[in-house]
């Protein structure tokens with residue numbers, strides 16, 4: 001599998017834009033924390049961190065800010081320990097590559113397989129639906145004829 005197709009980069013670019021656009025409107029985020037998040041993002045962007053990571057950091061920092069209900073610079077170590085243990089319960093860890101994914105992710109942001117059974121089941125259902133559509137089509141005499149003539153033409 002290709003590590004990061006162009007489409008994915010655009011996809012993450014949109015997700016980053018979406019994550020950032022929530023920042024100013026999220027009333028739960030304290031003004032100072034909002035500023036800190038933006039500064040931090042500028043810093044990691046300058047450091048060349050990938051867009052998926054930027055998206056994740058925005059998500060995690062917003063989450064931490066909301067869980068804390070406190071300004072980042074006033075945060076104590078015990079505060080962080082509480083937050084991290086609580087956050088860890090909600091994070092979805094990919095079974096294949098151990099990547100930490102945000103709870104809103106259905107697919108691993110790194111290696112792509114579904115993160116939970118529900119998504120996997122949905123995919124499976126979609127797949128079997130496609131198969132039965134193909135079966136129905138092949139039962140159709142007209143489709144069969146077209147296919148056969150196509151195959152004959154190709155064999156020539």
Ligand SMILES: [Zn+2]
Pocket residue numbers: 094095096097098099108109110111112113
């Ligand atoms: Zn993974």
